[in-house]
Amino acid sequence: MAEIFLDNETLFIRNNDLIEKLSSLEVFSLFVRKRNLGKINYSDIKIPDRIKEIKFRKKPSHLIVSLELDDEQKVKVSCCLGGVQLYGKLSHLDLRKIVDNEYVIINNEWIPISEESIQDNLNLLKDSDFSTKTISFGNVFNYLGLFSSPFLDSTELSFKILEEVKVSQYSDIQEKDGIFRIELYDYQKEGLKWLKFCSLNGIGTILGDDMGLGKTAQVIAFICWGIENNLFDNYLIVVPSTLLENWRREFLFFTDNKVEPYIHHGANRTGLRRVLENEKIVLTTYSLIINDSALFGSINWGACILDEASLIKNYQAERTIAIKSIPSKVRVAMTGTPVENSLLDLWSISDFCNEGYLGSIEEFKDVYVDQTVEQNLGNVNLERLKNLTSNIMLRRMKIDILDSLPDRIDIHQAIKQGPYEFEKYHELRDEILSRSDGGAVVFELIRKLYRFCSHPLLVDGITDVGITELTQKSVKFSRTLEILNEIKEKGEKVLIFSEIIDMIDLFKLSLSSFFGIKVFNIDGRVPVSERQESIDEFSKQDGFAVMVLNPVTAGMGLNITSANHVIHYTRQWNPALEEQASARAYRNGQKKGVNIYYPYYVETIEETIDNRLRQKFQLSESVIEVTSNNTDELEFLYEILKKDKYE
The missing domain is CATH 3.40.50.300 (P-loop containing nucleotide triphosphate hydrolases)
Known part of the structure; x- marks a missing residue:
């Protein structure tokens, strides 16, 4: 006769000499529906009294994972399932076991986990190690951005706290009296800090400061810092053709002529990969990204930076498709107008920075675009979109920083x-x-x-x-x-x-x-x-x-x-x-x-x-x-x- 037994809050079946772990679906079929288990008749299965006392829920519940930092600056993980708090502090392996089981037995109750939260918590767990403060922040970050997956409670783990933790790992990277020679305003220093943080964590970002606040200065300061600390091998900057010369001169001005980008432009431009690979900073135009897409796509760029990024607001445009195909570790979009005509503008720019962060274009349209303006303005989804984009966009308006900004x-x-x-x-x-x-x-x-x-x-x-x-x-x-x-x-x-x-x-x-x-x-x-x-x-x-x-x-x-x-x-x-x-x-x-x-x-x-x-x-x-x-x-x-x- 087959026998069910419980080991470490996990249900198993022993049939002769064969022992198998029961899946959530099998537990539900056996204990809720009283059905046969494969070829084994229900009546032929021995169930101990201890297991018979367990209450089996019929409806799956969402597994909500909470992250916070303990006194030792390590990431603390706890879970809540169906309104029931699970244990206390969990290790990375504890959480993986819960997700792999697809259910939890606690307080003499069996609670199945919803399929959606199982999948999303698997994404969260991928390559992460919660036992140390070197949390795979990129996974948490992407998890926060999943469209229909509100299964992470990050209220205790704010963006700024994560920033302090992650950047502290790079304490050997110090500020220097380096090649960037101009004193930034206080708000620009905050922008530089933000760009450092995003680059260290492999997160794409929108630098959405109001026009005239010096986005170019902040980006050049970031590149100079990156060069000094060997952050990336190379940097690709894409600008409208009208701004090529201005960018070149800004580099010379801010670095006392120490840094001059290589300009890839004109009829006599190179077609050789090795030429671009030997340059630290390559400056080019949107039109040439299309014309020379194979050349740019053959190089692994450290950072791909777009000025006037509203030029990729049309996600179906040839230039947008070409730019998104360029491999890079970090992407930065500079624009004072992240939304011009439609929320689709924001999706396109965000998707360049972090592909899939706001879901697919179809999901985005379903949630935001396929509604009337009146519905959107009063819809909680709009507030959620605002919160999501705030995770990847730094945006300051003149009115917000008048104390540190000249009139x-x-x-x-x-x-x-x-x-x-x-x-x-x-x-x-x-x-x-x-x-x-x-x-x-x-x-x-x-x-x-x-x-x-x-x-x-x-x-x-x-x-x-x-x-x-x-x-x-x-x-x-x-x-x-x-x-x-x-x-x-x-x-x-x-x-x-x-x-x-x-x-x-x-x-x-x-x-x-x-x-x-x-x-x-x-x-x-x-x-x-x-x-x-x-x-x-x-x-x-x-x-x-x-x-x-x-x-x-x-x-x-x-x-x-x-x-x-x-x-x-x-x-x-x-x-x-x-x-x-x-x-x-x-x-x-x-x-x-x-x-x-x-x-x-x-x-x-x-x-x-x-x-x-x-x-x-x-x-x-x-x-x-x-x-x-x-x-x-x-x-x-x-x-x-x-x-x-x-x-």
Whole structure:
């Protein structure tokens, strides 16, 4: 006769000389349904009185695992099943035994474990060792993100506590007076600490700080720290083509020219794997990730970092698919707008950082997207999504960190000309240098070069063109449009300054069509009596609005504090003139931090003007009398053109 016996809270059957452990399904069939056990008749099975006294539950219960840290900074594991607390502190093996058994016998009661929590606790246990503080945090982390698996109670094990525990394992990695030479703001130091933590734990992250808070500085500081401590063999940074040169210069600026990334771009770029493998930092563009996907995919990257990561918001886009196929140990997405049009944007970016963290796209849609906005806003799922994303995203807004943030942020953006612009620019430059008559003719040609840098089409007198051609012919215009899109997503207002009337008209025509809004303008053609009325109408606009102004005509006396973004699209020789133009937004009554952008082309007269203005500003402290562009400055430009050097 077969016999059931209990050993160490586990049920077994002995049939002749064969002993087998009973599965949860077999226990349920035998003791709840009173059914035969395979070929063994129920009536032929001997059940001891001790086992007959056990109460067998019919319905499975979820196994809730609780994690916390004990006094010795070791991970403490405890379980709750069906409202019953299981034992006390458990070891890694204790938990595995419970999960493997698929049931628990406690207080003379047999409680089956639900299939869902069995599977998810197996995921949690994989490669983890709870006997030491070297917990496989990646498993816990992914477990926290499982969509329909609320089987981990981590209230006692906060993210910050785990951070302290995990980072303490790397106590040999010390802060040094290293290659990153600029002092970060306090909030940026916290961002650097976060990036370190995520990289040490193999966790992808979204650096979602508000625009203007210095995401680039934090990432460069992180890379410098990683290089000093041999964290990764290499770093891949993917940026819009308009930001390639700006990133290169930021590296040089923040490291005193000690670190310069290798730029993979242009028709003469390498196609050899060994070339990229020999570089510590590789900087490339989204378009080349598609074109050279096989090359990038053949290299195991330490960290893959995306700037303007909203460019992969479409999870079906070719660039998104290509980027997600690149192997890397850690992924960082930099974006001030993690959600632009839909929650699917957030899913796509999060899935790049940690594949599967928010479930499959179908699961995500079922829980969040396939509901009305009204249902979502009042749905607990939305709060849960917020909690889930907070585990992988660091996001600070200006309003949250005003104590450590200057009210005004000046952003000088170096831009490299596209092939078309580069060729045409140097044709104009050569024409200037070939003229022997000098004087007014040469100076007029220099002004033409200045106009060309605003937009090449202005030189030919073309202003009635679509947004596509405008962006194709001018990298600077394209970058400005990217900035405007970011401002639009924030629902804020912007002032664009240009002294070129045709450029003002071009902005007004193209932006009104592209954004579907009225674009306001103030220049010499707008009567003084109508200017305040235009400002009032601009200020009353709900959310995003654009006003284009001439810095001479509208640079003084106007209060436009409804805008908190300023773009100096064409530059002035006088820093005081630019300061007064910026002061239309950055003045008493402004309640938000103000971002002031200075986009300029490198290795052109625009770079010369930008450097000259910075020198003048430092010298004058903004007290130079406002004057118009003068002959001395044009002569200075002419000398620079002859040297073929921009300084």
